Amino acid sequence: MSGTTPGAADAAQPVEELPRADGPLTGQDQPATRSGIFLKELLRGSAVTTFLAIVLAMIVGGILIAITNEDVQEASGYFFARPGDTLVAAWHAITGGYEALFRGAVFNAKGNSFAAQIRPLTNSLGFAAPLIAAGLGVALAFRAGLFNIGARGQMLVGAMFAGLFAFNLDLPLWLHLPITLVAGIVGGALWGGLVGLLKAKTGAHEVILTIMLNYVAFYLLLWMLRTPGLLQAPGSNQPQSRPTPATAQFPDLLGPLFPSLDWGFVVVVLATVFVWWLIERSSLGMRLRALGENPHAARAAGMNVDRLYVYAMLFAGGLAGLAAMNQIQGNVTTGFAATIDAGIGFDAITVALLGRSRAWGTFAAGILFGALKAGSFSMQAQGIPVDIVLVVQSLIVLFIAAPPLLRAIFFLPKTDAEKAAKARDKAAKKAVTA
Secondary structure, three states: OOOHHHHHHHHHOOOOOOOOOOOOOOOOOOOOOHHHHHHHHHHHHHHHHHHHHHHHHHHHHHHHHHHHHHHHHHHHHHOOHHHHHHHHHHHHHHHHHHHHHHHHHOOOOOOOOOHHHHHHHHHHHHHHHHHHHHHHHHHHHHHHEEEEEEHHHHHHHHHHHHHEEEEOOOHHHHHHHHHHHHHHHHHHHHHHHHHHHHHHOOOOOHHHHHHHHHHHHHHHHHHHHHHHOOOOOOOOOOOOOOOOOHOOOEEEEOOOOOOOOOOOHHHHHHHHHHHHHHOOOOHHHHHHHHHHHHHHHHHHOOOOOOHHHHHHHHHHHHHHHHHHHHHHHHOOOOOOOOOOOHHHHHHHHHHHOOOOHHHHHHHHHHHHHHHHHHHHHHHOOOOOOEEEEEEHHHHHHHHHOOHHHHHHOOOOOOHHHHHHHHHHHHHHHHHHHH
């Protein structure tokens, strides 16, 4: 057609559109698949964070083992001449240390019998029992919004009650054992309940109360252990109680070949089930969780907040008393001193934090720390300082308490809260520069 210009003809033809480009190079986000969403949520989860915290703590612990090893120190003197010797020595030191830890905590392949091979696992469970019980008490208080660092004092008062009310009885096993157990639990519960009552009536902070009551319990128990006729063993001038009566001791769970594991561990398992049911399934647990989330909202909803404080600390103290009974009815039966808590009251805070204040998480954390304690003796026999195990425990809690650090080290995806915080920071910077 002579009347049509070339430009008009080109405009009349349809324009072919190219497919839209997207992807990481274009700045366009691809739609997330189900598998991608699942993987991202898995990597953000607490289980992965906890596992990586343990791995990272073990790596740092391995570096400390290598640094303190004499062979590594000797080989490092000529590192630039033969660096391979230093690396080989470090490898042998680290693998030898952790092999000793495994051999002392889980399975001893060098044992001359099957009982000797699995005895380390029973030792770990025995060490874990009081840690789990005290950790459950701290975790339960955490869920109610209370920072209970008085498990030590509650353990000491539990031991005091058991010594006063149960050691002076002459009863058969089926009666003496539960009376001693109940006396210790009641003693710890009353000492913990005192904290809850003071907080409810006076508004005093539970951290200050528990710290002060730890000292009160320690010196009160020490005075009783030094006073004849109270808790001091007859015919002795040492601050130590009489041995635990045989009828008040937990029987061995698997027989005399495994003396570290007794029926106290079964009681702790039942206590874990009880705490899980109490917090997660009962109406009282629902109120305690609401108190922990927001006490003002709980009060506005008609809940008796003061009474809930007392309930939470009663349960927390009773569980710490159970930990004390695992000590004097199982682990330490030759008579207890004012140090019967053996640091368990403060280790319980670590166990509760690692278990994220959940009943079964605390149970697993207690077993882990019990295994570390049992394995530390085998490590020490190889010349490795036992303090390295304490460093590993502390690092685990440090990394658990700093999840952004773990995500940065292992390149894990950030949580929605972290993304929102980063976006707010960017917006604030833009507002300042504008």
